[in-house]
Amino acid sequence: MPKQKVDEQTIIIEALKLFRKQSYFNTSMSEIAAACGLQKGSLYHYFPSKEDLMRRVIKMVHEFFKTNVFAHAYDKSVPPQKRLENLFISAESVFLDETKGNLLGNMGVETALMAPEFNTLVQRFFQDFFHAVKTIYLDKYPEAIATELAERSVAEVEGSLMFSRVFNDHNYLRNTIKRILSRIDKPVSAVKERVKAQLE
Amino acid sequence: MPKQKVDEQTIIIEALKLFRKQSYFNTSMSEIAAACGLQKGSLYHYFPSKEDLMRRVIKMVHEFFKTNVFAHAYDKSVPPQKRLENLFISAESVFLDETKGNLLGNMGVETALMAPEFNTLVQRFFQDFFHAVKTIYLDKYPEAIATELAERSVAEVEGSLMFSRVFNDHNYLRNTIKRILSRIDKPVSAVKERVKAQLE
Amino acid sequence: MPKQKVDEQTIIIEALKLFRKQSYFNTSMSEIAAACGLQKGSLYHYFPSKEDLMRRVIKMVHEFFKTNVFAHAYDKSVPPQKRLENLFISAESVFLDETKGNLLGNMGVETALMAPEFNTLVQRFFQDFFHAVKTIYLDKYPEAIATELAERSVAEVEGSLMFSRVFNDHNYLRNTIKRILSRIDKPVSAVKERVKAQLE
Amino acid sequence: MPKQKVDEQTIIIEALKLFRKQSYFNTSMSEIAAACGLQKGSLYHYFPSKEDLMRRVIKMVHEFFKTNVFAHAYDKSVPPQKRLENLFISAESVFLDETKGNLLGNMGVETALMAPEFNTLVQRFFQDFFHAVKTIYLDKYPEAIATELAERSVAEVEGSLMFSRVFNDHNYLRNTIKRILSRIDKPVSAVKERVKAQLE
DNA sequence: AATGAATGAGAATTCATTCAT
DNA sequence: AATGAATGAATTCTCATTCAT
Numbered sequence: 001m002p003k004q005k006v007d008e009q010t011i012i013i014e015a016l017k018l019f020r021k022q023s024y025f026n027t028s029m030s031e032i033a034a035a036c037g038l039q040k041g042s043l044y045h046y047f048p049s050k051e052d053l054m055r056r057v058i059k060m061v062h063e064f065f066k067t068n069v070f071a072h073a074y075d076k077s078v079p080p081q082k083r084l085e086n087l088f089i090s091a092e093s094v095f096l097d098e099t100k101g102n103l104l105g106n107m108g109v110e111t112a113l114m115a116p117e118f119n120t121l122v123q124r125f126f127q128d129f130f131h132a133v134k135t136i137y138l139d140k141y142p143e144a145i146a147t148e149l150a151e152r153s154v155a156e157v158e159g160s161l162m163f164s165r166v167f168n169d170h171n172y173l174r175n176t177i178k179r180i181l182s183r184i185d186k187p188v189s190a191v192k193e194r195v196k197a198q199l200e
Numbered sequence: 201m202p203k204q205k206v207d208e209q210t211i212i213i214e215a216l217k218l219f220r221k222q223s224y225f226n227t228s229m230s231e232i233a234a235a236c237g238l239q240k241g242s243l244y245h246y247f248p249s250k251e252d253l254m255r256r257v258i259k260m261v262h263e264f265f266k267t268n269v270f271a272h273a274y275d276k277s278v279p280p281q282k283r284l285e286n287l288f289i290s291a292e293s294v295f296l297d298e299t300k301g302n303l304l305g306n307m308g309v310e311t312a313l314m315a316p317e318f319n320t321l322v323q324r325f326f327q328d329f330f331h332a333v334k335t336i337y338l339d340k341y342p343e344a345i346a347t348e349l350a351e352r353s354v355a356e357v358e359g360s361l362m363f364s365r366v367f368n369d370h371n372y373l374r375n376t377i378k379r380i381l382s383r384i385d386k387p388v389s390a391v392k393e394r395v396k397a398q399l400e
Numbered sequence: 401m402p403k404q405k406v407d408e409q410t411i412i413i414e415a416l417k418l419f420r421k422q423s424y425f426n427t428s429m430s431e432i433a434a435a436c437g438l439q440k441g442s443l444y445h446y447f448p449s450k451e452d453l454m455r456r457v458i459k460m461v462h463e464f465f466k467t468n469v470f471a472h473a474y475d476k477s478v479p480p481q482k483r484l485e486n487l488f489i490s491a492e493s494v495f496l497d498e499t500k501g502n503l504l505g506n507m508g509v510e511t512a513l514m515a516p517e518f519n520t521l522v523q524r525f526f527q528d529f530f531h532a533v534k535t536i537y538l539d540k541y542p543e544a545i546a547t548e549l550a551e552r553s554v555a556e557v558e559g560s561l562m563f564s565r566v567f568n569d570h571n572y573l574r575n576t577i578k579r580i581l582s583r584i585d586k587p588v589s590a591v592k593e594r595v596k597a598q599l600e
Numbered sequence: 601m602p603k604q605k606v607d608e609q610t611i612i613i614e615a616l617k618l619f620r621k622q623s624y625f626n627t628s629m630s631e632i633a634a635a636c637g638l639q640k641g642s643l644y645h646y647f648p649s650k651e652d653l654m655r656r657v658i659k660m661v662h663e664f665f666k667t668n669v670f671a672h673a674y675d676k677s678v679p680p681q682k683r684l685e686n687l688f689i690s691a692e693s694v695f696l697d698e699t700k701g702n703l704l705g706n707m708g709v710e711t712a713l714m715a716p717e718f719n720t721l722v723q724r725f726f727q728d729f730f731h732a733v734k735t736i737y738l739d740k741y742p743e744a745i746a747t748e749l750a751e752r753s754v755a756e757v758e759g760s761l762m763f764s765r766v767f768n769d770h771n772y773l774r775n776t777i778k779r780i781l782s783r784i785d786k787p788v789s790a791v792k793e794r795v796k797a798q799l800e
Numbered sequence: 801a802a803t804g805a806a807t808g809a810g811a812a813t814t815c816a817t818t819c820a821t
Numbered sequence: 822a823a824t825g826a827a828t829g830a831a832t833t834c835t836c837a838t839t840c841a842t
Contacts, residue, residue: 423623425626426625526763551775552756552776555762556752556756562755562758563758567723572751575748
């Protein structure tokens with residue numbers, strides 16, 4: 001009659017932390033089990049396979065972002081500037097948080113490489129990310145511009161997140177987010193002009 | 201049979217292709233050997249270990265970029281706009297080329313995670329990348345602005361490169377590069393203003 | 401299939417037998433596993449490495465000797481002649497026993513060569529051996545003589561044990577032990593004289 | 601038209617040194633080649649296999665002992681005490697010499713274990729050793745005693761040689777040899793008596 | 801639910817050996 | 822005679838997974 005020592009959530013979080021730190025292929029089920037205070041055999045009570053556990057990790061991160069980050073975009077009671085700020089500031093804190101992790105941030109490629117199925121999950125995450133950011137920009141800009149701004153912002157965030165990790169310096173991401181937020185305050189005309197210029 | 205079947209270069213390139221496609225940890229020495237038409241034991245003639253092979257791969261990519269991409273930045277016979285174009289257009293073709301690969305592009309994080317030594321190599325790559333881009337911007341902008349523009353451009357490139365791979369759509373990267381190139385044509389004053397605005 | 405097939409002790413003993421028969425470097429983990437009716441991977445449940453298994457084998461032999469051989473030397477309820485007899489007769493039966501083995505007997509050198517740590521373990525074994533034998537001689541002889549007799553006896557035993565194995569003839573060891581035991585019955589004076597003679 | 605870089609002798613000696621230091625199984629052909637300043641493939645010009653090389657090493661050591669050590673026993677122009685001294689003093693210097701080595705000394709067991717053929721070679725070595733020593737003793741003692749003394753002396757030498765290596769202290773062997781040499785000076789009667797005592 | 805034993809496939813690596821040059 | 826490339830078998834070790842208790 002063994003007592004339950006952990007729950008699914010705990011295992012998913014411990015797995016996330018290890019995948020983030022060491023990558024999926026370089027993390028063994030034993031390590032995950034050990035991080036949970038379990039024997040490796042016990043993990044199979046919760047997840048039928050390592051791949052399935054990874055799936056759950058990705059989904060959990062995705063859900064977390066939906067609830068805690070992307071949701072800000074859709075809160076119509078808040079003005080667009082402020083919504084953008086809420087979204088990116090919360091994204092920043094998640095990305096830079098060891099625990100909550102950003103498996104889907106700059107590790108998107110590695111994750112996507114694992115299997116077509118994972119690629120799909122990663123795509124969905126970024127689609128949601130784009131959609132949220134674009135939704136905000138649509139309050140101030142027409143479709144084409146909003147799309148471009150959203151893709152650009154998320155790309156900058158992902159790129160600078162990578163630098164933050166590679167150089168172990170949070171400022172890359174922080175400065176990028178500051179810059180993105182400052183951009184939305186600028187007069188519409190300037191942006192329009194530039195975008196137009198690119199379209200020929 | 202004792203006739204030379206491959207050379208170091210070939211092995212490094214085959215390894216690069218596989219690492220790019222499958223990630224380092226998910227690629228076995230057998231696979232690399234098979235890709236070269238060798239027995240796995242034979243690889244150890246050329247490289248004392250898998251890690252060492254990886255080191256060589258990274259260095260080769262770095263050298264390739266120095267010679268074929270970053271070098272454009274320092275060709276003072278060419279006007280800055282054109283230098284920026286040469287640099288990013290060549291970067292684009294390398295990044296999107298299966299063969300030459302961009303291990304150090306969006307896979308920087310996984311690579312960097314492998315070991316402190318690899319992290320250092322990845323850092324050096326990006327430092328060189330930053331430096332090249334910044335050198336061009338310095339022809340038109342003062343130090344602070346050039347730095348910011350360089351970091352931003354490289355971040356955008358890296359982020360959109362990730363999207364290109366995740367969504368299997370080269371346009372993410374292509375559009376980003378177009379945008380970056382169009383930016384340098386804009387009057388200095390606009391940029392200055394925005395940067396100043398961010399500095400308080 | 402998850403039913404315990406062997407225990408640590410069994411593995412250690414099987415390893416000992418093989419090391420004795422084939423030497424450490426010429427015995428593979430597969431062979432040891434096969435001798436235990438296990439798959440090779442299963443050994444790593446019990447021992448983290450081959451070297452560690454060797455360590456355990458050495459320690460087990462050492463413990464066995466402490467308990468079953470050297471202990472006779474310290475049983476003060478028994479007269480010295482008899483103690484010496486008990487010690488060497490039990491040593492003989494262990495040395496010549498395939499199962500209990502004498503890895504630390506005449507294979508001391510190969511074992512000691514393996515690594516400094518193993519050398520230390522072998523040294524400890526012989527120190528204990530010397531100490532036990534010397535303790536007995538001290539009941540009849542002064543320090544200097546007891547030391548010399550102990551070193552000599554153990555050396556003779558080891559040398560003749562080697563011959564017993566090389567010539568596959570137990571009599572080398574048996575006769576040596578008989579001779580050693582007969583020696584202690586001799587008048588002290590004769591021994592003293594000889595030892596004195598050597599001391600100039 | 602490659603020049604001869606080494607000769608058989610050199611290789612045999614380098615191999616001997618390595619086998620002595622690391623044991624046969626733990627020494628690779630590459631290491632031997634490297635010690636000779638050759639590529640491993642080149643060794644096969646001189647010896648058809650590693651085993652054959654080992655055979656040659658054993659034979660060379662045996663020949664060396666025949667010529668430089670055992671020969672002293674048969675030089676009838678020298679009195680027995682002096683012959684014994686010559687024999688053991690030369691043996692001592694060989695045994696303790698890193699270069700000339702004593703593969704057949706205390707490593708007899710490991711060597712003998714390798715294959716029946718090697719066991720035979722080791723047996724022959726010790727038979728010659730016994731015979732030489734016994735020949736000297738026969739000048740002073742009758743057959744039975746000479747045999748016993750020879751076996752005992754060689755056993756002591758081998759045992760103490762092992763201690764010298766395990767404890768890295770040449771004195772074990774040196775003192776043993778001193779003791780053996782002092783023994784032959786003693787009156788015949790004492791030895792006779794003891795030997796007789798053992799024979800019932 | 802948890803464990804710990806066991807598995808078997810496969811990882812990286814080593815190595816004796818072969819042979820064209 | 823020497824080399825260096827190549828091999829293939831073997832070695833140590835790892836790991837996802839299974840399952841009886």
